[in-house]
Amino acid sequence: MKSVYRNVLGVLSLGIILSFSPGNLSPTSLAQDPCQKIIDAIASLEERVLGLEDELRDASGVEITVLRSRIKTLKQRIKKEQEVLDRCIKDHSPMVAGSEDEIRLLNKIGSDQATVLVDGRRDTGCSNDEVFSGRFTLLVGNILSNQGCIPEVAVFAQNNAMQIVSPLNVWTNQNTDRLDVRMADRVRVPLVVWVLQGPFTMVQDQVNADVARANQLFGTMQAGVQVVPVTINNATANPNAESLLNSGCISIDSLKTKIGFTPKQINAYYIETALFQRGGFCPGTSIILIGATVSDNESLAHEIGHAFSLGHTAEIPGIPQTNLMASGGINRDSITTGQCFRINVNSTSVINVNGNRTATTRDCPDDAISNLCPSLALDVQPK
Numbered sequence: 001m002k003s004v005y006r007n008v009l010g011v012l013s014l015g016i017i018l019s020f021s022p023g024n025l026s027p028t029s030l031a032q033d034p035c036q037k038i039i040d041a042i043a044s045l046e047e048r049v050l051g052l053e054d055e056l057r058d059a060s061g062v063e064i065t066v067l068r069s070r071i072k073t074l075k076q077r078i079k080k081e082q083e084v085l086d087r088c089i090k091d092h093s094p095m096v097a098g099s100e101d102e103i104r105l106l107n108k109i110g111s112d113q114a115t116v117l118v119d120g121r122r123d124t125g126c127s128n129d130e131v132f133s134g135r136f137t138l139l140v141g142n143i144l145s146n147q148g149c150i151p152e153v154a155v156f157a158q159n160n161a162m163q164i165v166s167p168l169n170v171w172t173n174q175n176t177d178r179l180d181v182r183m184a185d186r187v188r189v190p191l192v193v194w195v196l197q198g199p200f201t202m203v204q205d206q207v208n209a210d211v212a213r214a215n216q217l218f219g220t221m222q223a224g225v226q227v228v229p230v231t232i233n234n235a236t237a238n239p240n241a242e243s244l245l246n247s248g249c250i251s252i253d254s255l256k257t258k259i260g261f262t263p264k265q266i267n268a269y270y271i272e273t274a275l276f277q278r279g280g281f282c283p284g285t286s287i288i289l290i291g292a293t294v295s296d297n298e299s300l301a302h303e304i305g306h307a308f309s310l311g312h313t314a315e316i317p318g319i320p321q322t323n324l325m326a327s328g329g330i331n332r333d334s335i336t337t338g339q340c341f342r343i344n345v346n347s348t349s350v351i352n353v354n355g356n357r358t359a360t361t362r363d364c365p366d367d368a369i370s371n372l373c374p375s376l377a378l379d380v381q382p383k
């Protein structure tokens with residue numbers, strides 16, 4: 001079935017951003033929204049975090065520590081406001097319930113528009129990957145009792161782990177059913193970096209900027225993951241470094257034994273070139289090579305995308321040239337919802353292989369389109 005998506009951007013009423021009948025939101029209902037002030041407060045705190053994260057990308061030295069600590073404090077405040085908002089939404093839910101089934105996002109961090117994919121039975125039959133967007137409460141029309149269809153709900157939001165609810169048995173033929181989806185913190189993906197290419201402080205700044213860019217992309221694109229640099233090791237003085245400066249995946253055993261390797265984490269080696277390429281991911285491992293002298297700000301995120309099970313997107317219709325997984329691309333700035341789904345659920349994604357994520361897995365190759373696997377090109381803009 002075709003995706004149903006209506007963009008009602010800018011409507012800020014208890015997060016009822018999209019429903020089959022968005023026209024019922026009058027200015028009066030906006031003014032009366034009892035939770036609006038809290039939503040506004042969270043949005044303004046988030047804007048400040050984004051500003052600081054932008055600064056962080058160009059920061060160096062002690063500045064990084066200061067900025068990180070300010071971001072942390074702001075995030076704690078956002079979390080507190082979020083709890084207040086959750087209570088507010090719960091207290092006032094009866095005001096919005098009634099004529100449509102409803103999906104409530106509880107414990108959601110942030111006031112961004114979550115993207116929600118819904119499979120369920122409609123009066124026209126089983127429907128697949130209907131798309132809804134909303135902040136906290138989504139009206140989804142009348143989803144009928146299962147009767148041979150396999151209902152499922154997948155939720156993507158900027159600062160939350162992707163949630164997949166399947167199977168589920170809440171839908172009846174009534175139009176007053178409600179599904180509560182409990183959101184959780186993003187999946188943390190530990191990254192250890194080995195810097196072979198010098199000068200170290202310069203490449204270290206590059207690593208920090210690459211990690212910040214990766215998190216900006218995975219964050220804003222609602223991938224639900226956060227790359228956490230555990231250590232950035234200075235291997236420039238290692239006597240074996242020079243002979244490994246232009247390595248490919250054929251050299252991974254040498255890199256592991258002569259430079260270093262931490263199991264159960266992504267290991268990224270910043271070398272001179274990755275056999276004249278900007279970067280490489282070594283399949284079946286958690287190893288990434290970055291050619292520090294030729295890579296761009298998205299090379300690390302791109303290789304991590306491979307580690308998350310994604311392939312190149314050049315051959316796939318409907319995906320822009322600026323997708324993160326465009327090979328050799330420049331200004332790569334987007335990740336589709338179909339890719340975010342695979343990053344999380346594919347059993348070969350490093351977050352499942354390394355046990356960073358423990359929820360249900362499945363196998364959705366890039367070209368799969370089925371009840372279980374949304375199209376890779378399925379996307380929702382703006383996020």
Ligand SMILES: [Zn+2]
Pocket residue numbers: 302306312327
């Ligand atoms: Zn690639």
